[in-house]
Amino acid sequence: MTISLAAVFFPLVFMSGSWGRIFREFAITIVVAIIASVCVADAHSADVRQAAGRPGDTGSSKNWIERGVGRIEKRVLGVLWRVALVVLRHRWISAVTWVICLAGTVLLFVVVPKAFHPSATVSFIWGS
Numbered sequence: 001m002t003i004s005l006a007a008v009f010f011p012l013v014f015m016s017g018s019w020g021r022i023f024r025e026f027a028i029t030i031v032v033a034i035i036a037s038v039c040v041a042d043a044h045s046a047d048v049r050q051a052a053g054r055p056g057d058t059g060s061s062k063n064w065i066e067r068g069v070g071r072i073e074k075r076v077l078g079v080l081w082r083v084a085l086v087v088l089r090h091r092w093i094s095a096v097t098w099v100i101c102l103a104g105t106v107l108l109f110v111v112v113p114k115a116f117h118p119s120a121t122v123s124f125i126w127g128s
Contacts, residue, residue: 002038006031043069 012027043066087093
């Protein structure tokens with residue numbers, strides 16, 4: 001079911017033209033979210049069964065995906081924990097990061113063009 005759901009959005013990645021540029025990022029985001037969702041669901045299915053109290057489910061028989069995602073999850077949480085400790089010890093890092101992000105947002109708002117189509121093609125109507 002997950003593969004068929006991702007397959008629905010995958011052709012949007014290859015659309016051409018203005019609409020293709022818009023839908024490309026949307027389609028990639030949706031496909032990645034669907035695949036990530038199934039990985040998380042599969043990795044935690046044994047935990048959910050155990051929490052639900054089903055008899056015979058000890059949670060010890062994890063498949064290779066659950067073990068792999070569990071290892072990655074432990075590494076990511078370890079990195080996040082260390083980063084959180086550094087940021088909490090040095091609170092000025094958060095303030096400097098916020099100021100840099102705000103300045104970058106303002107700069108990009110000024111620099112990036114805001115028209116969807118170039119102004120040269122706005123006033124033309126073609127027909128046959």
